[in-house]
Amino acid sequence: MSSTRDYYEVLGVSRDADDAAIKKAFRRLARELHPDVNRHDPDAEDKFKEAAEAYEVLSDSERRATYDRYGREGLRSGGYAPNFEGFDVSDIFQAFFGGGGPFADLFGMSGASRGGAVQGGDVAVTAEIELADAARGTSAEVSYEAVALCEHCHGNGAEPGTPIETCSRCQGTGQLRAVSRTPFGQVMRTTACDVCHGDGRVARDPCKVCRGRGRRVERPRVKVDVPAGIADGQRIRISGRGHAGDRGGPPGDLYVLIHVRDDPRFVRDGDDLVTAVDVSAPLAALGTVVDVETVTEERVEVEIPAGTQPHETLVIRGAGMPSLRGRRHGDLRVVVNVVVPRHLGREQRELFEQLADSMSAHNLRTEEGVFGKLRRAFGGH
Numbered sequence: 184m185s186s187t188r189d190y191y192e193v194l195g196v197s198r199d200a201d202d203a204a205i206k207k208a209f210r211r212l213a214r215e216l217h218p219d220v221n222r223h224d225p226d227a228e229d230k231f232k233e234a235a236e237a238y239e240v241l242s243d244s245e246r247r248a249t250y251d252r253y254g255r256e257g258l259r260s261g262g263y264a265p266n267f268e269g270f271d272v273s274d275i276f277q278a279f280f281g282g283g284g285p286f287a288d289l290f291g292m293s294g295a296s297r298g299g300a301v302q303g304g305d306v307a308v309t310a311e312i313e314l315a316d317a318a319r320g321t322s323a324e325v326s327y328e329a330v331a332l333c334e335h336c337h338g339n340g341a342e343p344g345t346p347i348e349t350c351s352r353c354q355g356t357g358q359l360r361a362v363s364r365t366p367f368g369q370v371m372r373t374t375a376c377d378v379c380h381g382d383g384r385v386a387r388d389p390c391k392v393c394r395g396r397g398r399r400v401e402r403p404r405v406k407v408d409v410p411a412g413i414a415d416g417q418r419i420r421i422s423g424r425g426h427a428g429d430r431g432g433p434p435g436d437l438y439v440l441i442h443v444r445d446d447p448r449f450v451r452d453g454d455d456l457v458t459a460v461d462v463s464a465p466l467a468a469l470g471t472v473v474d475v476e477t478v479t480e481e482r483v484e485v486e487i488p489a490g491t492q493p494h495e496t497l498v499i500r501g502a503g504m505p506s507l508r509g510r511r512h513g514d515l516r517v518v519v520n521v522v523v524p525r526h527l528g529r530e531q532r533e534l535f536e537q538l539a540d541s542m543s544a545h546n547l548r549t550e551e552g553v554f555g556k557l558r559r560a561f562g563g564h
């Protein structure tokens with residue numbers, strides 16, 4: 184990652200955006216670029232790191248002021264060098280939950296907003312389904328890692344029956360302040376307390392099950408109803424199935440990103456589906472009936488009228504995808520692929536020659552057909 188894009192541009196906010204707008208913009212980006220959601224976008228990881236760097240700078244008023252006046256150079260001279268290059272994206276996400284990291288409060292897991300109840304972070308997962316399942320509606324099972332409250336200590340991190348005391352390292356503020364000298368004067372940095380992880384309180388006897396963290400990672404399995412007509416890239420929100428909340432706050436939500444696998448038989452165009460059928464050249468001329476497979480594996484007979492041209496499209500009304508809203512269905516458009524034989528047997532060749540002669544005689548109204556002229560021109564019999 185060697186991006187030098189403007190941090191405001193990276194987050195998509197204006198230069199006078201307030202803290203809430205910056206946070207909101209990063210939350211949105213982080214969710215979009217989460218590695219679980221974006222396995223098929225090779226740039227997602229770099230984009231995420233770029234967004235994380237921008238957020239780390241713009242969410243800190245002093246760093247932001249330095250950046251506004253002196254740009255990246257000013258940050259570097261000030262001793263601040265954001266660098267997520269060596270990190271795994273999931274490690275950066277872990278920073279959301281581990282406390283003390285620059286994103287500690289982003290998903291509401293710990294840190295900055297002490298005291299009140301904090302809603303748990305959202306979780307994003309991907310579910311892959313077949314096109315036919317998207318047409319019928321289906322259910323998908325997803326499994327993911329989520330932070331849950333420790334059942335033994337009910338999330339407070341203390342062995343049951345033992346006291347919880349004010350953190351002596353931070354005097355209960357949950358934050359540590361460090362002053363450093365920079366070319367621009369003194370800079371005050373605030374970090375979450377490394378003893379209480381921003382909570383301000385510590386257990387005298389940490390819970391033996393969770394070692395005082397108050398939470399543990401579990402791997403729930405959730406069944407998701409996927410409505411008929413869903414398109415690739417749409418998300419389903421399942422309320423309350425994200426990470427556990429903090430200090431009695433409600434849990435976050437689960438977002439299931441639906442990935443509809445490509446079906447080699449169909450191309451989707453909104454609610455319409457497009458497919459192709461092969462029809463031999465003589466049958467395209469004479470007219471015929473062909474069997475067309477629909478996405479739900481029914482077979483429909485389609486009349487190919489006499490004189491159908493290559494790539495002419497026939498429409499089977501209502502045989503496309505169901506509409507996600509409302510009852511109407513899209514159509515199935517059938518493109519006729521007129522197949523001209525590449526190799527002919529002797530008998531077939533003679534028949535085609537007769538046909539060609541008769542057609543050219545008829546069409547050109549000459550005494551001899553084009554084939555006859557050709558044959559004479561090339562010295563044939």
Ligand SMILES: [Zn+2]
Pocket residue numbers: 333334335336337338340341390391392393394395396397398
């Ligand atoms: Zn516990």
Ligand SMILES: [Zn+2]
Pocket residue numbers: 350351352353354355356357358376377378379380381382383384
């Ligand atoms: Zn502390």
